[in-house]
Amino acid sequence: MCRDRREEAAPGERGSATLFAVSCLAALMVLGAALGVVAAMVHAHRLAQSAADLAALSAATALAHGRDPCTAGSGIAAANGARLTSCEVVGRDAVVRVEVTGPRWLGQRGDLEAQARAGPA
Numbered sequence: 633m634c635r636d637r638r639e640e641a642a643p644g645e646r647g648s649a650t651l652f653a654v655s656c657l658a659a660l661m662v663l664g665a666a667l668g669v670v671a672a673m674v675h676a677h678r679l680a681q682s683a684a685d686l687a688a689l690s691a692a693t694a695l696a697h698g699r700d701p702c703t704a705g706s707g708i709a710a711a712n713g714a715r716l717t718s719c720e721v722v723g724r725d726a727v728v729r730v731e732v733t734g735p736r737w738l739g740q741r742g743d744l745e746a747q748a749r750a751g752p753a
Contacts, residue, residue: 665737672735673742680732680746683714688750691719691726696752701726717745725751 691705702719705728709716714730721727727749734742 669735669737673744676732676734676742677744677746679712680714680730680744681748683709683712683732684728684730684746684748685750686712687714687716687728687730688726688748691728692750692752695721695724695726714746722749723751725749 687705687709690708691701694704695701701721702716705719705726706716709728709730714732716728717731718729719726727747729745729747731743731745734744736742
């Protein structure tokens with residue numbers, strides 16, 4: 633009384649579940665890659681903001697001690713994997729902007745910038 637399920641499938645439908653499974657797997661792989669790029673961009677932005685904060689603090693400290701604030705900020709930014717793109721002294725505050733190389737995926741360019749300001753308390 634038990635019938636074999638393979639006998640019930642129409643000849644044109646055999647293997648259709650495999651095609652569906654492969655399609656779902658491909659979609660999940662693309663979604664995973666896209667989420668990986670987003671995670672890399674978030675990480676790069678956090679790195680840029682940390683480098684900007686530390687560079688601004690270093691520049692403000694150098695300014696308070698009579699040294700060149702932009703040189704101090706540039707060194708700290710480079711030590712944290714960023715490039716100092718601008719450095720200004722506004723009153724007694726140091727304002728810096730840094731740039732970090734973002735992820736590269738399919739030729740996409742996504743360098744991320746961050747700005748920070750520091751001065752005496």
